[in-house]
Amino acid sequence: ETGVTQTPRHLVMGMTNKKSLKCEQHLGHNAMYWYKQSAKKPLELMFVYSLEERVENNSVPSRFSPECPNSSHLFLHLHTLQPEDSALYLCASSQVPGSSNEKLFFGSGTQLSVL
Amino acid sequence: GENVEQHPSTLSVQEGDSAVIKCTYSDSASNYFPWYKQELGKGPQLIIDIRSNVGEKKDQRIAVTLNKTAKHFSLHITETQPEDSAVYFCAASNVNDMRFGAGTRLTVKP
Numbered sequence: 001e002t003g004v005t006q007t008p009r010h011l012v013m014g015m016t017n018k019k020s021l022k023c024e025q026h027l028g029h030n031a032m033y034w035y036k037q038s039a040k041k042p043l044e045l046m047f048v049y050s051l052e053e054r055v056e057n058n059s060v061p062s063r064f065s066p067e068c069p070n071s072s073h074l075f076l077h078l079h080t081l082q083p084e085d086s087a088l089y090l091c092a093s094s095q096v097p098g099s100s101n102e103k104l105f106f107g108s109g110t111q112l113s114v115l
Numbered sequence: 116g117e118n119v120e121q122h123p124s125t126l127s128v129q130e131g132d133s134a135v136i137k138c139t140y141s142d143s144a145s146n147y148f149p150w151y152k153q154e155l156g157k158g159p160q161l162i163i164d165i166r167s168n169v170g171e172k173k174d175q176r177i178a179v180t181l182n183k184t185a186k187h188f189s190l191h192i193t194e195t196q197p198e199d200s201a202v203y204f205c206a207a208s209n210v211n212d213m214r215f216g217a218g219t220r221l222t223v224k225p
Contacts, residue, residue: 002160042119042215043159043204090158101147101208106158 003027006091006107013081014115021076021110023091030097032074033104034066037088049074050097081114088112117142119207121216128195129224136219138205139187145207148181148188153202153218162203163190195223 003026013019025032034046048056049068063085065077074091088109094102118141128134138148146167151159165172165179165188172179176195181188188207192199200223205216 002158004158006158040124040217042217045213092158099210101210101213103149103161103164104151104159104213106151106160108156108158 002105002107004091004093004105004107006089006110008110009108010111010113012113012115013078015081015083017081018077018079020078021089021091021112023074023076023107025072025074025091025093025105027093027095027105029093029095029105030071031094031102032068032071033092033094034064034074034076035090035092035106037090037109043090047076078112081112083114086112086114117145117207117209117212117214119205119214119216121205121219123219124217125220125222127222127224130195130197132195134192134195134199134221134223136190136203136205136221137187138189138207138216139185140207140214141186142207142209142212143186144209147208147213148179149206149208150177150179150190151204151206151215153204155201159204192221195221197223197225199223 005024031050036044046060047066067075090109091107092104096102121138149164152162153159178191202218
């Protein structure tokens with residue numbers, strides 16, 4: 001286990017639904033990330049939180065809304081998604097905030113299917 | 116921004132043979148190069164990393180080499196075993212940005 005837990009593991013939702021993905025890290029890290037993984041494409045960084053403040057939003061559509069209530073928990077709220085949003089959503093954490101030059105610890109991901 | 120190219124996209128080797136995966140990057144400011152292994156149903160896990168002040172790093176059967184002048188780095192796995200079968204991702208990072216390659220699916224045939 002990497003120390004990063006994501007729930008649910010699988011999620012099927014309609015385009016009009018609202019759902020949330022949850023991530024919890026037990027490593028005492030100070031930065032948390034959301035990545036999108038689509039088949040045969042590089043990992044796409046969506047959001048970065050450093051010391052519970054959002055420091056990066058890579059032009060992600062507003063139908064994805066992150067929340068970081070504390071340094072151990074990260075949520076991704078989903079609403080009015082499109083079929084092309086179907087992907088594996090990965091949460092990660094790292095020790096040092098404010099830097100991309102650090103080892104990332106990933107959860108197992110949530111496999112999202114939008115119908 | 117950084118652009119990372121990874122080759123090959125698929126690689127099949129016989130157990131016991133070596134496997135080599137290559138990546139190139141575009142940003143000369145990149146100074147950290149991790150490699151991640153992703154097994155089926157799991158998230159990527161860091162297996163080895165190298166920083167730009169080092170040309171080679173080895174950890175048991177895996178090694179990474181870095182050529183800063185040519186802006187490419189490679190992962191070498193020797194004496195491959197079936198449990199090495201997975202998708203491998205390279206990445207290149209400066210302080211502000213980490214970019215990943217598209218991945219290599221390695222299959223080790225027993």
